[in-house]
Structures are given as C-alpha cells and as structure tokens.
Amino acid sequence: MLTTASFFKVEKDPFYKQGVEQKTHEIVRNLIQSTEFDDAEIASLAIVQPSFVRKVRADLAKKKK
Numbered sequence: 001m002l003t004t005a006s007f008f009k010v011e012k013d014p015f016y017k018q019g020v021e022q023k024t025h026e027i028v029r030n031l032i033q034s035t036e037f038d039d040a041e042i043a044s045l046a047i048v049q050p051s052f053v054r055k056v057r058a059d060l061a062k063k064k065k
Contacts, residue, residue, distance in 0.1 A: 024046060024048060024052075025056055027046050028042060028046050028048065028052065028053055028056045029056055029060065031045060031046065032053070032056060032057055032060060033060070039053040039054055039057070
C-alpha cells in the first residue's frame with residue numbers, strides 16, 4: 001500500500017507555501033511595529049531577504065494612510 005508521502009510533498013503544496021508566507025509576513029510586521037531594528041536586522045532575525053522587509057514596511061505605510 002502506498003502512503004501519501006510517497007507521491008505528495010507538503011513543501012510543494014501551494015496552500016502550505018501561502019501559509020508560510022503569511023506567517024513570515026506577520027512575524028516581520030510584528031518586528032517592525034515593536035522594535036527599532038533596521039531592515040537588515042529584521043531580515044536576519046526572520047530569515048528573509050531585506051527586500052521582503054521593505055515590502056512589508058511599504059504595505060504598513062499604505063495601510064496607515
């Protein structure tokens with residue numbers, strides 16, 4: 001009998017990827033709002049690219065307007 005794991009990789013599932021990205025966005029947003037860290041420090045802590053931190057920062061700026 002075949003198991004699901006033999007032909008399905010959760011890391012490739014689009015819903016899994018979307019959930020991971022949402023969680024990462026939430027972590028970065030919380031770090032931006034609750035600390036004085038710069039983009040490079042936040043990127044290092046959240047294990048993302050500085051460009052992702054800048055994108056989240058821009059999203060937050062849009063929501064404040």
